[in-house]
Amino acid sequence: MEIFGFPPQLILGQVLIGLINGSFYALLSLGLAIIFGLLRVINFAHGALYMMGAFAAWMTQAWLGLNFWAALVIAPLAVGLFGLVVERAFLRSIYHLDHLYGLLLTFGIALLIEGMYRYWFGAAGKPFTTPDVFRGIWDLGFVIVPKYRGFVVLASLVTCLAVWLLIERTRLGSYLRAATENPDLVSCFGINVSLLTASAYVLGAALAGLSGVLAAPIYQVTPLMGTNLIIVVFAVVVTGGMGSLSGAIITGYGMGVIEGLTKVFYPAASSVVIFVVMALMLLLRPAGLFGKEA
């Protein structure tokens, strides 16, 4: 049995790889959407935070000798804490300015962080061993899944769902959504909007940190691992529109799968296909798939 002359195993394998890439796109664009909702800042430093998460995982393993599960908890907390410092020290004082300044400021922060990591750790990749539990494969019959990669997809799905529930279904989430709509009115009700804004940035940063930990065993842990990724994630965000969190998640996975399928049918275009999809979306629906504003 073949599909357009390609064996289905090959196609399913690439769909799986696409889902793994999509997991990172979804986690990162979800974080970007949460941050943008409250801060009105496009966080250019998101790729650097992702890289910091991967390095934090590497440090817990290489320096502290802790296992993967410890890294999965410690790294997002550490990156979230760093996010808190960034928000309080820098971002906070530019909220009243043109939104483009937020992009420029976080771009500078990204350059600074990545430059310092390169200075400290060199440009070469750091080895990160896959935890023992996830060595080997799961044979699902129609496709073979390396255990760790399957875990990444599941972990990312669960995290996305949890964050979505937190924001759409809890009281804290309703405060966050209300503050997104009208911060002045929310603060009239005695809710500390400044604290909410900070926690939105911390949540976004922690999500980026978590993606970094998940990525550490798959990709090379290098200071520049986040830079190229963040530009792709921007294209995902433009395609999906900033309208909804679920939109960001769906577009993230979808773009990953499209990229994976392109690797089967026309490998030369796989590095640009996401940008092409973005361009097509701009032609058909400039506001993006889930975007509300014109």
Place this chain on the structure above:
Amino acid sequence: MLRSHVLPVLALLVLLCIAPLVFYPIFLIKLLCFALFAAAFHLLLGYVGLLSFGHAAFFGTGAYMCAQALARWNLAPELALLFAVAVSAALGAVIGFLAVRRQGIYFAMITLALGQMVYFIYLQAPFTGGEDGIRGITPGHFLGVVDLSNPLALYFTVLAVTTLAFALVWRIVQSPFGMILEAIRENEPRAISLGYNPTLYKLAAFTFSAALAGLAGGLKAMSFQIATLVDVTWQMSGEVVLMTLVGGIGTFLGPVVGAFIIGGLEQYLAQSALPAPVILGAAFILCVMLFRKGVAGTAKSLLQNRAPKRSTPDNPETQATNRIVK
């Protein structure tokens, strides 16, 4: 408006003419190319209010096309530059057509993404030579008379071309076309109600800006006799944003000042232990946090009101600096 700029411009030109006595011509050429690149970028940001984060695509296209024409087709340098400008303008029209559908942050993200796409295309295209770039360029004779293998002759040729390009930019921003651009930036619905099509004007400005950026890239490739991937990277796009920010957004000479500062800083930092991104990143943070008017903007406001005013939130001038232009 014109009179206030005559003196600084003349002074700058005189300085640039005697500068080869102090600095290497090739270093000055680099500064001039960056200045033209920054002016091209600023044409969009300063006069239309659009921040492009992908302008390296046009700079790099100009460099590759000029290198291709000089090294493989043996065209005359002026024709090679024209070819570089034409291709960059065409690419600018395509990318602009997509990007002007959105504004603000989205515009920045779209140009960044499309610029990265151009980078990937050049990375894979056979004619660019991948990581090696296009080498073996012989600049030849400009207009058939000026021997560009002489560094001083090369420098004055580049100076003449950039001066002409700057004169053109000045002419454009002062023309009715430039006024309409500013009107669209200030109040787009109103410009529409007056019968102007903002999308068309933005696209024209974008294409023109891309053409100028291509000219800057072409001049750089011609002078340094090499075109590489460095010119197309997003870091290059970020650098031109920083130049404009340091120099001062919304001033005609700001991008030039910023390009000279960042270009000089880079030359100086080449020997330092800290990697350049650390310094550039710190400069970005400093500029956004404390120095949003930039060098030229600060100088301008110092000249305009020698007696210092108290800056309060109600002061219209303080409010104005909260926006990215003027």
